[in-house]
Amino acid sequence: MAVEKERRDFLGMALGGFTAIGGIAALGAAKKTWDPLPSVKAAGFTVIDLTQMEENQVTIEKWRGKPIFVLKKSADMKANERDIVVDGTRYHVSIGLCTHLGCIPAYYPGEHKFICACHGGQFDASGEVLKAPPAKPLVIPPFKIDGTKLVLGEEGPEYKELKSKNLIA
Amino acid sequence: MAHFEKATSIHDWLNQRLAIDTIKRVMATEYWIPKNINFLWAMGMVLAVTFGLLLISGIFLLMYYKPDVKLAFDSVNYTIMSEVGYGWLWRHIHGVAASVIFLIIYIHMFTAIYYGSYKQGREMIWLSGMLLFVTFSGEAFSGYMLPWGQMSYWAGMVITNLFSAGSLELNGVVEWIRGDYVPGDAFLTRFFMLHVLLMPLAILGLIGLHFGALRIPHVNNQDGEEIDFEAESQRYLAGDTKNAKVIRFQWDFLSKDIFVLGVFLIFFFYLVFYHFTFAMDPVNFDPADGLKTPPHIYPEWYFLWSYEILRPFPKDPGLIAFGFAQVAFFLLPFLDRSPNVAPANRRGLFAIWFWVMLIDMIVLTVMGKLPPEGIFNTIGAIAAWTFIGLWIALPIITILEKKK
Amino acid sequence: MNKEIKILIVVVIFTLITYFGVEPFAHSQMHKHVEGHGFAYKDIPELKAKGDPAKGKELVTGAGACTGCHGLKAAEMPAPMDASTAAATYGVNPPDLSAVGALLDEKFLAEVIKNPAHALKVEHKFSDTKPHPMSAFMGAGGDLDQEVADMVAYLKSIAPKEISPKEAYEMACGRCHAMRYDKWTQLGQTPKFKYEKDELAYKVKVLEYQDHLTKYMGKLPPDLSIIIRARSADFLETFVEDPQAQLPGTAMPRVGLTAEGYEKVRQHLEAVGDPSKPARESLGWKVILYFVIFTILAYLWKQKVWSKLH
Numbered sequence: 001m002a003v004e005k006e007r008r009d010f011l012g013m014a015l016g017g018f019t020a021i022g023g024i025a026a027l028g029a030a031k032k033t034w035d036p037l038p039s040v041k042a043a044g045f046t047v048i049d050l051t052q053m054e055e056n057q058v059t060i061e062k063w064r065g066k067p068i069f070v071l072k073k074s075a076d077m078k079a080n081e082r083d084i085v086v087d088g089t090r091y092h093v094s095i096g097l098c099t100h101l102g103c104i105p106a107y108y109p110g111e112h113k114f115i116c117a118c119h120g121g122q123f124d125a126s127g128e129v130l131k132a133p134p135a136k137p138l139v140i141p142p143f144k145i146d147g148t149k150l151v152l153g154e155e156g157p158e159y160k161e162l163k164s165k166n167l168i169a
Numbered sequence: 170m171a172h173f174e175k176a177t178s179i180h181d182w183l184n185q186r187l188a189i190d191t192i193k194r195v196m197a198t199e200y201w202i203p204k205n206i207n208f209l210w211a212m213g214m215v216l217a218v219t220f221g222l223l224l225i226s227g228i229f230l231l232m233y234y235k236p237d238v239k240l241a242f243d244s245v246n247y248t249i250m251s252e253v254g255y256g257w258l259w260r261h262i263h264g265v266a267a268s269v270i271f272l273i274i275y276i277h278m279f280t281a282i283y284y285g286s287y288k289q290g291r292e293m294i295w296l297s298g299m300l301l302f303v304t305f306s307g308e309a310f311s312g313y314m315l316p317w318g319q320m321s322y323w324a325g326m327v328i329t330n331l332f333s334a335g336s337l338e339l340n341g342v343v344e345w346i347r348g349d350y351v352p353g354d355a356f357l358t359r360f361f362m363l364h365v366l367l368m369p370l371a372i373l374g375l376i377g378l379h380f381g382a383l384r385i386p387h388v389n390n391q392d393g394e395e396i397d398f399e400a401e402s403q404r405y406l407a408g409d410t411k412n413a414k415v416i417r418f419q420w421d422f423l424s425k426d427i428f429v430l431g432v433f434l435i436f437f438f439y440l441v442f443y444h445f446t447f448a449m450d451p452v453n454f455d456p457a458d459g460l461k462t463p464p465h466i467y468p469e470w471y472f473l474w475s476y477e478i479l480r481p482f483p484k485d486p487g488l489i490a491f492g493f494a495q496v497a498f499f500l501l502p503f504l505d506r507s508p509n510v511a512p513a514n515r516r517g518l519f520a521i522w523f524w525v526m527l528i529d530m531i532v533l534t535v536m537g538k539l540p541p542e543g544i545f546n547t548i549g550a551i552a553a554w555t556f557i558g559l560w561i562a563l564p565i566i567t568i569l570e571k572k573k
Numbered sequence: 574m575n576k577e578i579k580i581l582i583v584v585v586i587f588t589l590i591t592y593f594g595v596e597p598f599a600h601s602q603m604h605k606h607v608e609g610h611g612f613a614y615k616d617i618p619e620l621k622a623k624g625d626p627a628k629g630k631e632l633v634t635g636a637g638a639c640t641g642c643h644g645l646k647a648a649e650m651p652a653p654m655d656a657s658t659a660a661a662t663y664g665v666n667p668p669d670l671s672a673v674g675a676l677l678d679e680k681f682l683a684e685v686i687k688n689p690a691h692a693l694k695v696e697h698k699f700s701d702t703k704p705h706p707m708s709a710f711m712g713a714g715g716d717l718d719q720e721v722a723d724m725v726a727y728l729k730s731i732a733p734k735e736i737s738p739k740e741a742y743e744m745a746c747g748r749c750h751a752m753r754y755d756k757w758t759q760l761g762q763t764p765k766f767k768y769e770k771d772e773l774a775y776k777v778k779v780l781e782y783q784d785h786l787t788k789y790m791g792k793l794p795p796d797l798s799i800i801i802r803a804r805s806a807d808f809l810e811t812f813v814e815d816p817q818a819q820l821p822g823t824a825m826p827r828v829g830l831t832a833e834g835y836e837k838v839r840q841h842l843e844a845v846g847d848p849s850k851p852a853r854e855s856l857g858w859k860v861i862l863y864f865v866i867f868t869i870l871a872y873l874w875k876q877k878v879w880s881k882l883h
Contacts, residue, residue: 011874012420015427018870022863032254033229039252047767204882207577209584246799247754250849257849258856276584410881424871424878431868435861442857447596454803455795465603470595531587535594539602 045153047146050086058107060096063141063152067096067104069114070150071125077112080126082137082167084158086145093150094127094138099169114138140168197419201402203390204416210388211429212277217376218430219270219437224369226263229256234315236361238354241317242456258441261449265441267309268448271471273433274302275530282501283523285510286389292502293382299499301375304368309469311364314357318453323466325352325360335485351459393510393573465540473537474530480541481550490553497560504563507570515573518566522559529555607818609811612832617680617692621718624726632724636713637686639670639724647671647731656748656760660782663706664789665748666759672736672744674729676837681829682728683721686710693826694817738844741837745828746797749786751779754798755845759786790824801839801846809842810835 046063048070053059055074060067073083073090083090098105098116105116105123113130114123122131127138144156155163162168176182183189202210233253235244249256278298281287287295310328314321329352333343348355387398396414405413416422440448447470452463468476479491509516513523529552536549633639634650642659644652646669652659659666673682685692689707690699699705713720736744742752748759756763758779766772787793800809811818813835816825830838843850 011870011877015867015870015874018867022867029255029258030229033232033256033259035254037248037252207580209580243753246802251754257853261853272588411883416882420878421882424875428868428871428875431864431871435864435868438857438860438864442853442860447592449802451803451805454799470591473595527587531591531594534591535599538595538599545602 048150051148056109069096099136100134200418201415202422205390209280211426214426222266226259229259245316261441265448283513287502290386297379308368311360314360317457319455320453322457335488474533477533477537478553481553505567507567509573607811617684622722624722626727626730629723629727642667644669660785674732676834677829678831682725695826738837738841742841749794750797752798799846801842
């Protein structure tokens with residue numbers, strides 16, 4: 001009687017375990033259903049033409065649904081290791097979302113700084129933090145320099161260098 | 170406030186608050202089922218699992234489907250079928266399950282008719298089951314609208330036209346149902362609501378009623394024998410499981426259910442992956458076009474028998490016959506005048522009634538798909554009259570039936 | 574047990590009868606079978622001469638006047654007009670001839686040069702008063718059949734050795750049939766635009782082309798994104814081989830594909846309209862195997878449970 005009961009339990013557990021394996025496989029398929037669609041991933045590249053930019057003016061582009069700051073630095077603005085240099089001109093390019101809680105800071109050209117209206121955070125013209133609450137500088141998106149164009153979404157050699165020096169964020 | 174003691178385990182904690190032990194006994198381990206049954210008794214479980222597959226695959230489809238006449242077709246046939254990870258799998262499961270569930274429903278229904286499980290105290294089980302059939306039919310029809318293909322559009326057009334009630338010409342009613350002069354965006358979105366929210370809720374409620382209605386009369390058995398469940402369950406619990414006429418729902422009945430389910434799922438997934446055109450008709454892979462009728466419009470196979478009853482008759486009698494066909498099966502417990510609960514082969518003329526009805530339904534189904542020409546028309550008309558004749562004959566032959 | 578097998582057999586038989594009646598039988602009654610001929614084009618005579626590609630080149634670029642309307646990218650000769658202007662002028666954009674030598678049947682090519690409306694099987698649409706936009710080649714002074722054979726030989730000589738399914742579709746179908754799931758319109762592959770204004774301007778160009786095409790054809794040729802699931806394999810093959818056999822009176826021309834050419838087109842239709850087919854076929858048997866094992870385990874467990882009940 002005891003042996004019989006054990007054998008039945010074993011078979012039942014084998015069936016239960018096998019069913020669970022199927023369930024986990026189904027969950028794996030379900031997970032993939034939520035993955036970003038190929039067309040979304042393909043749309044994840046933006047080309048920015050730098051030739052029309054004005055000095056000390058922030059142009060807002062869009063990349064992966066997020067605002068991107070492109071600031072052409074004038075000669076009197078301080079150079080920074082984070083700058084992107086194209087054709088001798090220095091640019092600050094960053095994701096235009098405050099690293100505190102994600103609002104879009106406004107650029108004040110007179111003061112050469114970004115001020116976030118939500119909680120008063122401030123960044124300089126190179127995206128570095130001037131005033132809390134943000135703790136980290138504005139994030140530099142992956143980019144590639146293509147002549148006088150910037151391709152966002154691709155990791156070019158200059159981006160990789162900034163990344164290795166921990167300057168992208 | 171009831172008295173609570175310090176719990177000795179998680180089980181005990183839950184038990185003191187929710188009486189989970191009692192629930193388990195009442196719903197599972199001491200829910201007594203007759204032993205004298207065959208694999209057809211597993212169709213209820215197969216239906217529940219297939220409905221579960223429809224719910225789950227439907228939930229995934231719902232994440233990407235767009236209920237808008239301009240977006241619906243491509244949201245299904247492009248986004249879901251080629252972009253979404255495993256989207257094609259959920260769509261194939263959903264389409265095939267929607268068709269196969271009706272095969273199981275008909276098997277389940279005819280099992281009940283054969284064994285007399287609709288009478289002598291089991292009328293509510295039958296009626297709640299018939300309501301489930303009607304609700305599932307509505308769910309299937311509304312679901313078929315959603316891809317907004319040619320068949321979606323023209324089936325919507327034809328079926329809503331029925332509500333003009335023939336010579337009554339209730340065109341206002343038809344426009345109100347559509348929310349437009351023709352099936353359009355308002356039509357699509359309201360059927361989307363019905364398909365995704367209202368009817369699934371109704372189905373879940375009716376399943377609850379159906380299960381509840383089973384408890385007092387108990388599940389039937391192959392001989393229609395009236396079992397003393399008190400006595401037999403006592404015999405089982407005393408240890409005489411071999412001679413007791415009852416078995417536990419969990420795990421005796423369920424273990425066989427699960428085996429039958431396995432066989433079903435082999436067949437089901439074969440269809441999902443390799444043989445699905447019967448459920449995903451090519452005509453619906455043409456986007457809806459209100460200015461072009463497909464050469465052949467037909468409903469899904471499970472609606473063909475009642476569609477065929479409409480066809481042989483002129484306009485108004487056709488609608489009356491069609492209306493009768495929808496409610497006829499509800500009347501079964503009341504038109505069957507015999508008190509005998511027994512398999513059909515032991516009920517004299519009822520056995521003939523059963524097989525003629527089954528064959529007649531199949532003939533009506535096949536004729537409903539065929540173009541209404543020549544000999545198909547004749548056979549269809551004979552089958553439609555046979556259907557009506559069978560229901561008129563039922564009270565007569567059951568009154569004449571000898572008592573068991 | 575015996576009884577249950579009998580019941581199962583009865584259920585299976587009735588199910589199969591219903592299935593057979595509702596599917597194979599009913600569909601055979603609704604769609605009469607059309608016999609295919611493997612792209613043999615028996616109504617077109619065989620080429621009567623062996624062609625000389627060099628002479629053919631002279632004719633194609635010279636007296637034959639082909640390059641007056643048709644581009645020849647393989648020989649670095651662009652089309653004289655852009656697609657939109659061509660559609661406005663002729664109703665349809667004349668195809669580039671680079672790949673026709675490889676994709677189309679040589680008998681068909683010879684015939685279409687000599688008598689376009691006849692080869693394309695659109696004589697029911699054109700007449701002497703309303704001629705086909707492509708004028709028939711009457712000869713350049715020598716033996717007509719030899720000259721035509723030379724032109725065909727030239728076209729075959731310049732055709733690329735490797736043609737992808739997508740290129741085959743573009744050549745044989747793409748000038749009339751869009752494929753939105755592949756971002757293909759009659760004007761070609763839709764470019765990515767940064768500004769909505771440019772995107773809409775392009776859409777307008779496409780719509781204008783489609784207007785000319787609709788006027789020329791009578792109806793806009795349907796988008797073929799999902800045609801592979803909207804028609805049976807049999808229908809598609811016999812339709813492309815001879816449109817009149819499946820839809821008498823249709824405006825669609827016979828395009829003259831070889832069997833291999835059609836197979837390439839079919840592969841593209843499948844890649845765009847049924848891209849999950851490889852995944853479906855590779856996952857299917859695994860899922861079925863899983864449930865076979867599941868059923869065996871369930872059966873063994875059920876036997877154990879019921880051993881104390883029988």
